[in-house]
Structure formats: C-alpha cells, structure tokens
Amino acid sequence: MLKFIFIRLLQLIPVLIVIITLTFVMVRSIPGGPFSAERKVSEHVLEKLNEHYGLSDPLYVQYFSYLKNVAPKKMDLAALVRFDLKEGLGIDLGPSFRYEGRTVNELIAESFPVSFQLGAMAILLALLIGIPAGTIAALNKNSTFDYLPMSLAMFGICLPSFVLGPLFALIFGLWLDWFPVSGWRAPGGFYWSDNLPYRVLPVLTLSLYYAAGLARLTRGGMLEVLNQDYIRTARAKGLSTWIVTTKHALRAGLIPVISYLGPVIAGVLSGSFIIEMIFQIPGLGRHFINAAANRDYTLVLGTVLFYAALIIILNLIVDIIMVLINPKLKFE
C-alpha cells in the first residue's frame, strides 16, 4: 500500500508541472496586466511597479524562478496542518499583485480553511441526506417513498446552485427571516455557535445537488444488491430488515457511492466558487475567480496549483478507501 501511495505521489510531480506551465502560458497571454486600470498608471510608475514585482525580467526567467520557488523543499507536518505552505513544504507562491503586502501563501492559508469547512460540511450533509434517502427509496421500490425522494432528487440535480442560492436567500433569509443571507462569521459574535446560522444556507445550497446524486446512486446500488442471493440468505436466517440493510446490503451497495466521492469532492471544491460569491464567503474560491479578473498572476497560479494538488490527493485518498472497503480490489 505504501508503494502504491508513493508511486501515485510521484506521478503528481509531472502533472503539476504541466498544470503550472499551461496556467502560466495562458495567464500571461491574455491581454491586460495586473496594473492596467481605467485611470492609467503613468509609464514611469508602471516601470517601477513591474520592477518591484519582478515582471520586467524575460518571461522564461520568470517561469523558471517560479518553478524553483514552488518546488517543495522540506516537510513539516505541524505547519502543513495550518496550511502554511512556506513553513510546511518550503513552497513560496510569491506576492499577490492585488493585495499589497500580502503573499499568496498567506491568502491561501487564511481563506482555504473557510472553503474547506464549507466543502466538508456540504459533503457531510449530502451524505446524511443522500444515503438514507436512496436506501429508503430502494427498500420501498415503486411506492410513494421511492417516487417522492427520487423526484425531489431530480429537482435537486436540475437546479443549478446560482439559481438555488439566491432563491434560498430570498425564502429563508428575507421572507422567513430564519438565517442571514450573507457572510460567514457573525460580525459581533463571541461564540462559535453564533456563526452557525451563517453556515446554513451556503452549506445547504452547495450540498443539495450532490445529495440528489448520491441518493440516486445509493438507490441504484442498493437495488442491485438487494436482489443478490446473500441478502436472501440473510433474510432467510430471520435477520431484521434493519440489520440486513445496514450490515449486509449497504456495504456493497455503497461502492458506487464511494467511487462517486472523488468527483463529488472536486465538484464541491469548484462548486464552492459560486456559493462563495453569492453568499460573500471569504474562501479561496473567491480569490480563484477574482484573481483571474484582476490579472493577479501569482494568485491565479497559486490557487490553480493548490486546487490541482488538493484534488489529486483527495482522489488518491478515495482510491485507498475503495480498496479498503471492497475486498475484490487490490493496490496496484
């Protein structure tokens, strides 16, 4: 298993280099620069700014020095847990052009935990809604308890989050006044729980699409499993439906669900960009979008690189879980 992980991590390197190269070429070839503005910066000032941020060097020099700066040089897990890439891996993503005096490392360390919380809560909620709903539907095939959750799931899949988000904000925020419509932390809050109401709408909006997908997958997986001989055997032994479902059927029925988790994680991470914009959440997704619009070259590269590495690593983790849960698979 260690060999498997090692090889997969090794494969990470060429993939990331390709990603950096592509992003670098693309971001530098679009018109406009970080300092272009409606009120133009005068030539001499622009020259100084470019010099200050190292933009006056030839492009290939900038490219290689960037590669050198982002190459991991050490390993400090304690710092990594705080998302401190500089201390943790020796990665220097450079200064941001948009936020004076801030480094891309700082911006990621500050905003990613927010996106991570949002994503983790959304996935958890999606699992909590999707799996029971799918299971219930499968157990009550072709009855109201099947049709109702499944048509709701269809609804969830069809409605994009940029429609659902403002709709929820309107209904639960403005009309019913149950939850705040924007922000992530209570401005004057003293306790962590003060922040909870702020999390409800974004997490719900983000999770519903995946909850719907998970419900449908769970139903499909369960239906297949419930017709298997060993389930009939388990029932014949006189086990209750509860035990049969949870202990025997779910384990096999959830395999498609788990393999779906990889795309879900990627989807939640990239889907959170929109949610963060709608609900004014200070996460990494907002930087990801704004950086491109601001031509904040280092921030674009830094966030792309970070998300790419993250998604690859999370997929690796999903693969490992797959092997652990499904005895038919082996690490290879």
Place this chain on the structure above:
Amino acid sequence: MGNHVFTRSSLLVITLLALTGCEPRKTDVEIATERGILLWANGSEPKSLDPQVATGVPENHVISSLIEGLIAYHPTDDTAIEPGMAERFETNNAGNVYTFHLRDAQWTNGDPVTAHDFDYSYRRILNPALAGEYVNMLFVIKNAKDYYESQGGENPLPWEEVGVKALNDNTLEITLVAPMSYFPSMLKHYSWFPVNPRVIEAHGGMTARNGQWYQPENHVGNGPFRLKNWTTNQILEVEKNPTYWDAKTVQLNSIRYFPIESQDSENRLFNAGGVHKTNEIPLHKIESYKAENPEVIRIDPYLGTYFYRVNVSRNDELADKRVRRALTLSIDRKSLVENVIRGGQIPAHYFVPQGIKGYSSQDYFKYDPEEARRLLAEAGYPNGEGFPHFEIQYNTSEQHKTIAETIQQMWKETLGINIGIYNQEWKVYLDAQSNLDYDISRAGWIGDYVDPYTFLEMFTTGNGNNDTGWSNPAYDKLIYGAPLAGDTERRYTMLNDAETILMDELPIIPIYIYTRFYLLHPLVKNWNPKLLDNRNLKYIKLEPTVQ
C-alpha cells in the same frame, strides 16, 4: 429529587429558548445602531491603506477615516475649506506660496503631528522607487517634477530645491509652480495625506511597499478613527480615535466596512438588515425602490462623465469631424437618461460636469437629428449610404450593453447607419482602448478634485489617458498654459476655451453626467450628497429609533 430539579430546569431552558425564538430577531443594523456602529458595504476589498500608494474609491472611504490631511472634507460643501491638520493657512501676494499653520495634533502612537511629517510624506511619494500612482498630483509643487525625474539619474536634484519646507514643527511652507487658488482643494486628496515617518521607517523604510505599517497591529494614523481589525475579504473595522484633536465631534463608535462586490448580494443584505449603506443599486431595481421604499434610496450628483471615445486614428470616416459631430447630435440623451437608464443622470451636452464653482458650463451642442443628417450627407454619406460598419466596444455589464444598444438604435433611426456592438472583459477592454484597437469605446471619468482641469488634462497630445489618437496644438497650449495663468478667472477662461475646442472637434462623445445611487438606512444622519463621494466621517451620526 435531583432528577426532578433537572427536569424542571431543563423545561425552563426549553421554554426560554422557545420564547426567545418566537420574538422577532433583532437585525444587525438595529443592534449596530444602538451601539453606534455604522455597517458599510464598501464595494471591493481595499488594495492598500497607504495614502501615498493607494488608488480607488473603497480605499478612499477607509483612508479618510484613518488619516487627516492639512485640509479636511467639508460636511456639505465640496468647494469649501474645512480645517484639518492645518488650523489656518495664508498665501503670499503672488499666490504661489502657501504657509500652513498646524494645530497641536497627535498620531495614534502619541507622537505629535509636525510639519516635518508632511515634508517626509511628500518626499516619500516623490521618490520614484515607491511607484506611487498619484505622484503627478504633487507636480504642482515647485521643482517636484524635476526632483522625481532626476532621482536615480546622474544629477539628482536635492530635496532642498523642492518647494516644500518645514519652517518649524508647526509651520509648513509649500511653493507652487504658479499661483493656484484651487490648491487647498487639491489637498483633500489622499495623495497629500501625511504618514508617520517613524512608523514607515520601522516597517521597511520610505519606499517599502510591503504593506506592513498599516496592518492593524502596526497602523498609526491621525484621523477621527483608528484601525481596529482587518480580515481580508471579510471585514475592516475602525473605531473612534480618542487621541484625535476633535474627538468630541466624532459621533460614531466604529465603522465596519464590508467588501461586497456583487450588487445583488449587497442589496439582499441591506433588505435583511445587514448593512446601513450599500455601494450601489442594480439599475433595474431603481424604479421599484423609488416606488416602494423611497426613504432608503439616495441619488447623489457625482463629478463624473460617461462618454464614448472615438478612435480618430484608425478610419478615415471617424477622422472626419463632421461624422463625429453627426454621431454626437443624433443621440437623444434626455430620452436615454429618462427612459432607459432612469437613475437621475444628467444628459451631457458638455464634457466637464456642472457644479464646479466659478466655471461656466454651457451646452456646446444639442440633440439635432436634422443637422446630424445634413452633416453626414456633407461628409459623403446621405442617409447613411456607403457608411462603413463600425463597432462600439464596452466592458461587460448590463448597463453598458443597454446604453450601447439604445445608441445603436438611435444612430440607425436618425442617420441610417449600422453600427455593431461588442463587449470585452474589463482588462481586455482597457488594453484595446490604450492600444487604439477599437472604433468607438465606452468610457467614464471621475474627477480627482473639484476642478475642470482633472477632466480636460487627459486629452492633451500623447497623454496616457487620451486613448483617442486625437491631438490639437491649440488645445495643448491652453491646457499647459492654464496652471500658470495666475488668477482663477483667467485660468477658467483658458480651460473653457479648451473645452470649446474639445466639444467642437468631438474626439469624445459625452453622454451623461454620473449620479451615485445607493441604499442608505434612514437612521444614518448627516450623510450629505457630495460631488466626489468624500465624507468627513466624524460628522456621520446614527439615530436609534425611538420605540
């Protein structure tokens, strides 16, 4: 027994919870108003809080709470002089030397604010290594431009040659290139604000752009508020500064600035009682607010012009003055403003917005479809026949699109010509405009200070913001000569002559004068309309509702 008590107390807790749950939740705005906290949706996240480096309106809103210049913003009148760090000032007879007498004021770290601090600050922005974008503002100081341009060269001009002198701790003398009566007004711009030299030196020195000195733990200012905390993309809070010289006037306990770029998000937040003020209102909502909640909508005049640039260097047709005039005369601005944009904007038949005291603005042209058709025919395109296909470029936005479509329609109906429209992402649009890679391009300009010069200066030959390819020696002469004119009247006459040339040649097509529309909670008091959206925040007050 123990069990019993437990049940009863938990029942009590549940009942209490239920009761509080039923009561209507107090909104953030209600709580904040009681505590004297202004909640302000401030557009985008400030890039910098360094007055010598910053650019932009959201930055200005924050900086003007933290730092006060020699002259402060007057609460109601844009042209009036409100004393700031300077208690008073006088000029010599020629009007080119200003002597400022500083009051006893303190920085938030206890240092006195001295004339030497201003001297240092001006020297700092004039240091090319800092790359301050507003450095040109200070070129009105004698020898400042030469100083700036000679640094790093073979014979750098010594600072002593520049017209800034701290005569003693409390007296600052500024010598200008020429007499300038509007100079005190210019001082309201943050590029003239002071910084504390000791603090700058302690955080990397004069030309460091590391942003360290203005982080909340390091920030030192002299304004009515001081920086309390700042979390990127979330909140920036300033609180009342007890060491401010006029602290007794300051009404608010604190201001919380929220960076919210989406108009829809800030509108939802306002309606949910989350902020006292929004940055803008989505255009399509103005009518419904006017009808349903007129008490929260504010439409203020703004010192800015919305116009189209015409590229006179690319096509023969647009290089023809008669064609440009025909295009200008065939736009019905009144109808555009009243029926399409509907935000109280003023139709612009001139380029410099009205409201600048002493500068006479007049209509240089009017909506005249007959004359427009005649001019186009004279140029060789009767009824638009044979007129080539041009396109209007605009940066992606619903509003610009609507306006471009309307004008496209007006040109088609009046002149019989087919003009296309296309949108570009913001930075691509800026790039195309400065490379003259367009036919007609949407543009806007907001004044830096209340004077026609900040509008007219940009159309001189080769000016970085000209972007039309247009050049006129007589115009250049007037613009370069105006600052040296001496008295205001002569200066304004020269600028007026320049505007006449510009409006005769029409390398730009003025469309309307901006207004600022935003939502403001009625509990916010003393929030007066200001031409440049500059407010002296010490006067802003919150009045809790009487219940």
